Amino acid sequence: MPRFAANLTMMYNEHAFLDRFAAAAHDGFDAVEYLFPYDHPAAEVKARLEENGLAQALFNAPPGDWAAGERGLAALPGREDEFRRGIDKALDYARVLGNRKLHVMAGIVASEDTRAQQRELYLKHLDYAAQAARGEGITILIEPINTRDMPGYLLNRQDDAHAICAEIGAANLQVQFDCYHCQIMEGDLAVKLKRDIARIGHIQVAGVPERHEPDSGEINYPWLFSLIDELGYTGWIGCEYWPRAKASDGLGWIRPYMKPR
Structure with a gap:
């Protein structure tokens, strides 16, 4: 049976961020994820998790200046110190929140002329992050x-992501399989899941192409959820989509998979 985590960056936006935890729990979610917790003290976020009986499934390391269009620091030359401080900060939050999965964003490629250099730096920084996280039991x-959705982002294909993991060779470095992104770039989701499941550390879902609830569009999610179960995946599946209206009103698709709380 798939286990779902509400993405609080995208869902429940009718509530202030810290109030979204209660809204997700009220609707039957057992876990949450989001992009970034850093606008709030870790202890305050932890309190909302505990008050609502929620597990923390995933969040991202600091991405640089998100408002200015930065989408990660790992592949940005000249930002090495900021990247390392960001990893330290993310691990501090993860310790408090009990989080065991940390997404490290690559960043935007400055130009095709710099792609190879930026990829080399990206791998170096991923190796650093994996080593820093290993002692904490964090992937x-x-x-x-x-x-x-993100023009110029360094990493776009599943095979490239898995090749990077193999090249670095860290046991606690895995791939986040977002069905929405993969369908847009490559399709053939089932074949890729079967091929790569051993190194997939987190899965996310959304309808394609509008990125709304996964109950319409070109992906047959009920069939895909059965396949994911057959493949033995037991981690959380993040609901990283923009609800068509209020999040609570669009959850009919998930009810067959929810246990009463």
């Missing part, structure tokens, strides 16, 4: 992201 995740 570092990398995620291929589609070029339509």
Whole structure:
């Protein structure tokens, strides 16, 4: 039976961020994820988790200046010190929140002329992050992201992500399989899941192409959820989508998979 985590960056936006934990728990979620917790003290976020009986499934390391269009620091030359401080900060939060999965974003490629140099730096920084996280029992995740939503992002394909993990060779470095991004860039989701499941550390879902609830569009999610179960995946599946209206009103698709709380 798949286990779902509400993405509080995208869902329940009718509530202030810290109030979204209670809203997700009220709707039957047992876990949450989000992009970044850093606007709030870790202890305050932890309190909301505990008050609502929620597990922390995933969040991202600091991405640089998100408002200015930065989408990660790991592949940005000249930002090495900031990247390392960001990993330290993320691990501090993870310790408090009980989080065991940390997504490290690559960043935007400055130009095709710099791609190889930036990729080399990306691998160096991923090795650093994996070593820093290993003693904490934390897995570092990398995620291929589609070029339509995030033009210029360094990592776009599943095979490239898995090749990077193999090259670095860290046991606690895995791939975040976002069905939405993968369908847009590559398709053939089932074949990729079967091929790569041993190194997939987290899965996310959304409808394609609009990125709403996964109950419409071109992906047959009920069939895919059965396949994911057959493949033995037992981790959380993040609901990283923009609800068509209020999040609570669009959860009919998930009810067959929810246990009463």
